[in-house]
Amino acid sequence: MKKINSYDYNLLKKIIIILGLFFIMNTFVLSIANVEGESMYPTLNPADRIVFIKLPYFRKNIKRGDVVIFTPPEELGREGELFVKRVAAVGEDMFMIEGGILQINSIEVMEDYICEEDYINKDYCHIKGIVPQNKFFVLGDNRNNSNDSRRFSCIGKHHIKGRVVLKIWPLHEITTFKNPHH
Numbered sequence: 001m002k003k004i005n006s007y008d009y010n011l012l013k014k015i016i017i018i019l020g021l022f023f024i025m026n027t028f029v030l031s032i033a034n035v036e037g038e039s040m041y042p043t044l045n046p047a048d049r050i051v052f053i054k055l056p057y058f059r060k061n062i063k064r065g066d067v068v069i070f071t072p073p074e075e076l077g078r079e080g081e082l083f084v085k086r087v088a089a090v091g092e093d094m095f096m097i098e099g100g101i102l103q104i105n106s107i108e109v110m111e112d113y114i115c116e117e118d119y120i121n122k123d124y125c126h127i128k129g130i131v132p133q134n135k136f137f138v139l140g141d142n143r144n145n146s147n148d149s150r151r152f153s154c155i156g157k158h159h160i161k162g163r164v165v166l167k168i169w170p171l172h173e174i175t176t177f178k179n180p181h182h
Helices: 006-029
Strands: 030-034 049-054 067-070 083-090 094-098 101-104 127-130 135-139 160-169
Touching: 006 049, 030 160, 049 067, 067 135, 083 094, 083 101
Parallel strands: none
Antiparallel strands: 030 049, 049 160, 067 083, 067 160, 083 135, 094 101, 094 127
């Protein structure tokens, strides 16, 4: 029977500590998700991998412009799925979309992150409303191809699972996510 030398023992301890920290981080703080679909193009593409901070660590700080991961409302019947969209308006904001232009509280929002102007279908529905308190109006950056609050209304805090902070795949496109409005 072979004895474990101190080098092997120390290496084993380090591996166990690293795996333990990874498990704790993945369970309670950060998680990784794969992007499916084109609703967030050009910000995110199918097969991109993103890192998000789980909800308890930013619950009070969800802001307009944040990219969030959430479970879709029950009325969609898509349990177990996660959606990724951008928060366009927060509780008590008045929103309006007309001719492809988003206004929040009667001020036009500069959205440099959405698809090119020529690509946006200006004929899609005119929509306006007030976001209920503790709810969020979310939109995909690819407005022509996004199942978002224009179709399923506002989402509650309990739907939001985290805020996207980093794109890690593909490697040549590693990007940190900063809120464009703050």
